[in-house]
């Protein structure tokens with residue numbers, strides 16, 4: 001029996017599912033005594049160091065946790081569950097950590113996007129039974145802006161490179177903790193979890209030792225989901241956001257089945273977009289939550305969900321905050337939420353007043369769950385202009401002139417699934433959202449969506465150069481070469497595609513085979 005410490009933030013469901021898929025039972029800690037009597041304790045953490053420690057203090061968990069950590073019984077900390085073991089963190093100055101390991105938690109100071117999101121490798125620094133069955137060249141899923149810096153180097157189990165070498169896992173006796181998420185790292189992650197569950201086995205050293213690990217470019221499969229006219233929840237796909245063909249909503253399959261298939265085929269992440277979320281309220285749209293719950297049972301890569309993340313008042317006058325909606329998604333198995341329409345309205349407000357309210361969905365969700373949990377989904381379309389003069393938006397010179405030969409354009413943000421254009425451009429929107437706490441940009445493009453004609457490289461470069469958070473390039477994939485084009489002509493960290501995967505035109509495996517040796521990917 002595994003005791004799982006859930007302090008109320010983040011996706012513990014995935015950890016439970018991953019452990020249970022290995023045949024072990026999980027009991028969620030519901031009081032101090034459960035920590036004291038645990039035989040094996042797993043502590044997954046996400047979000048902000050300060051709010052995590054405050055929640056542990058409020059629940060009275062700090063002292064029993066410290067006692068447990070000194071007891072010699074097995075402990076696995078994940079992500080913030082690793083950082084909690086240290087004395088303090090730059091993320092929350094003045095806030096004490098558990099202090100088992102002398103040292104501090106530092107913010108990444110690199111000339112690269114932060115958070116460090118995606119699949120990266122491990123350099124084993126000492127033998128451990130945790131490595132049994134691993135070759136050494138596997139990649140694991142990371143998502144964090146801070147990393148630990150132990151004073152005593154003997155606790156370092158692995159390091160990873162991102163700009164510089166940082167400590168990606170530690171071991172001190174039976175206390176093991178990883179910065180990466182084994183529960184989100186496919187088979188390699190499950191192998192680590194299994195080794196922890198059977199702690200005490202032979203120590204192993206991975207056969208392959210890489211001197212310098214590399215972050216992989218991610219391939220994301222996207223499932224646009226909505227009810228069709230018969231009331232079934234289906235994966236659909238638009239052509240420039242029009243999902244109907246001869247009047248009917250295109251039906252390309254069932255969401256849970258397709259997500260499983262893409263996971264097995266090697267997708268690095270799965271994104272679900274509830275594309276009618278702007279009119280249906282997601283907490284009444286339970287099937288979407290059910291899709292997440294069922295998918296997370298056996299899909300062990302990160303899951304993002306978007307659609308309808310905003311404040312909402314139902315017909316009985318009950319108000320739900322965007323944070324409550326997001327929390328329900330996280331509890332159901334999501335690792336990140338993506339905010340579309342609401343982000344545009346928030347940015348409009350910010351541009352009008354020049355002030356942050358502290359109450360917007362972006363700010364509230366990132367405060368509790370961390371920046372890395374908040375993706376902004378932008379649905380822009382080109383607006384051509386003959387000259388940049390007098391245009392108040394971010395204008396680019398384009399190599400693809402407009403219908404009247406216009407050599408300039410800007411990218412108008414839209415809401416409600418492209419139905420309504422707004423007076424904000426995509427470059428400005430991305431920059432403001434980063435300031436408000438977003439951790440990643442999902443950059444769609446209505447002009448290219450569903451066309452198979454390749455990505456809008458100009459759009460991706462314009463947005464990427466305005467932010468320091470990762471950008472997911474989306475819309476227009478038609479062949480494997482289009483993925484390579486994004487990765488060689490832009491600095492986007494990942495590419496998202498839908499139609500070519502749903503229609504079976506180019507399976508994920510073929511995209512990866514083509515990219516192999518040309519760009520760093522997870523195989």
Ligand code: 1PR
Pocket residue numbers: 222223224237238240241242243273274275276277278306307308309338339340341342377378379415416417418444445448449450451452474475476477496497498499500
């Ligand atoms: O506004 O917060 O409720 O979120 C709604 C979400 O639903 C937004 O993320 C928005 O992008 C999405 N959405 C709304 N309507 C549509 C539609 O298609 N009618 N889908 C829609 C957006 C775009 C991508 C697509 C890529 C790749 N779909 O997700 O998967 O363009 O497609 P391709 O590879 O086939 O070219 P809110």
